[in-house]
Ligand SMILES: O=c1ccn([C@H]2C[C@H](O)[C@@H](COP(=O)(O)OP(=O)(O)OP(=O)(O)O)O2)c(=O)[nH]1
């Protein structure tokens with residue numbers, strides 16, 4: 001798949017966005033900040049990634065997800081939990097970086113802070129009905145209705 005990508009921060013030219021391994025689903029996003037950014041416990045900050053992409057095809061979207069190492073070891077996750085990038089978005093990709101731990105974390109300029117995954121999307125056509133034509137086995141059951149063991 002070809003996606004138009006605009007580099008907005010010159011520092012990315014030396015390390016352009018790339019999949020870390022041939023099987024990587026996620027493309028790491030870097031913190032394009034000018035100086036180290038200390039995130040106190042519970043603090044969050046919108047961090048620029050220095051790039052923009054235009055997916056263009058409404059059959060795709062991109063998700064911004066935490067990196068497992070940062071999330072698990074340092075509590076650095078996303079203020080919006082998951083970032084959703086619409087296929088028509090052309091602005092700079094931004095990461096809401098949230099320190100959910102109780103220890104200050106200092107983000108270094110150009111550190112890889114999150115990852116982006118491109119996924120297929122279906123835009124449905126909604127058909128208004130009063131009753132569903134086919135009763136499912138689950139019906140309205142949820143919230144643990146199938147048990148735990
Ligand atoms: O982590 C994120 C989440 C969103 N975006 C950009 C891309 C996305 O297409 C746009 C809008 O995001 P979203 O639809 O989640 O936000 P909204 O609050 O619904 O804003 P809008 O009314 O602009 O859709 O912001 C980011 O750069 N990073």
Ligand SMILES: [Mg+2]
Pocket residue numbers: none
């Ligand atoms: Mg929106």
